[in-house]
Amino acid sequence: MASLNTLPSPLPTATSSSSSSESLDNKSLVITKRRAFVSVSTLAMASLLQLSNPIISSAIALQQQQQDQELDQEEDRIVRLFQETSQSVVFIKDLELTKSPRSSSKEDIFVDDDEDAKIEGTGSGFIWDKFGHIVTNYHVIDKLATDQTGLQRCKVSLVDAKGTSFYKEGKLVGIDPAYDLAVLKVDVEGYELKPVVVGTSRDLRVGQSCFAIGNPFGYENTLTTGVVSGLGREIPSPNGRAIRGAIQTDASINAGNSGGPLIDSYGHVIGVNTATFTRRGTGISSGVNFAIPIDTVMRTVPYLIVYGTPYSDRFR
Incomplete structure (x- = not known):
């Protein structure tokens, strides 16, 4: 819809040190080594304390276990969230017939596959109610809404409440370009839909x-x-x-x-x-x-x- 112009982040400029600072560098090196030795000693002491004190060791293990359980619970929650909601989401294909239909009535023609049509775009939508109304963006189906040739079609792939996948032709019900919204309707006879x-x-x-x-x-x-x-x-x-x-x-x-x-x-x-x-x-x-x-x-x-x-x- 729009583009952003990204600018490279400025990198810190490297500064060179003079020869007179070599002694300072040596002192810094010694201090760094001492700090590293102290850090290693501290870690070693902490490990010895854990080994010598089973209470501390058990507390750390319990805390780690609780963190792992919380992560597992969060992942499971997101998995369930997707499983429960994805059945209400549909896949919309904007199609153009490659040849004029033999029948003059749009209701008599439906593309069973994409061999007789060219896919001009894809989008998403969601099931609004059990009557087969689908909400999507206007710009997803704008070619269908402005079609003057009779060649535009809208193919909607969806899943019913039992998990059965099927597809139907989406009929245009209403549009509101000012809010980029549109409503389609599909024939749901024999299927039970799961609205959002x-x-x-x-x-x-x-x-x-x-x-x-x-x-x-x-x-x-x-x-x-x-x-x-x-x-x-x-x-x-x-x-x-x-x-x-x-x-x-x-x-x-x-x-x-x-x-x-x-x-x-x-x-x-x-x-x-x-x-x-x-x-x-x-x-x-x-x-x-x-x-x-x-x-x-x-x-x-x-x-x-x-x-x-x-x-x-x-x-x-």
Whole structure:
């Protein structure tokens, strides 16, 4: 979305010493040796104390064991968090048919594989409800939204509550370019979906943990971790207006992550991953990433589902 110009960090300048300081260097060398001897002696004494005092040795071992257990518990928690949330995240492919469909009705055509279509982009989204509504970014499906040829398609790969993978064509329900949001709908007959658990963004604090799940560069079900780096940021929307109140995070967000959920430590969605600054000329993320706050999404998505347009456009 934008690029940052990185400047090389200044390196400390090496200074040369004069010949008159050689004696000082020798003294420093002697002092250094003495300090090293004292340090080794101290370590040796501590080891002897541990061996001679089983209480100290047991306390150190117990402390190490507790630290290992805490690390294992933290890892297990993140693993469970991903397993419980990833079923609600979808993989979106933006497709263009290589030839005009024989039928004039879009509903009669669906691309079962990618042989008859060209993949023009990929993105992420998440299951909003059990009726098959999918929330994503507008810029993920903008070609479908502005299609005048009838050749654009949207293929959504998802998983049901039983863990069965399947894919469906995503039908456009509503868009709001001002907030870079869009809603798709897939046919879920015969499947039971697992919607996300919606959280809140108004009580977020800088420093709290957060996690991004998506499909960066086409790699499905990717988890990245980080913290909330900043709040109340302002980023540009696809229509040129400013999106205010964005969440800044250092959890990696790359091409293909757009539209996926940013979640908190409880698995609640707190934002929609949207943008990242990249280092100029590299395309590599700078670690400054942004998500649309879920409170904004909650105000927008219900109107898109019902009316197909945001509230501000209903009476135009």
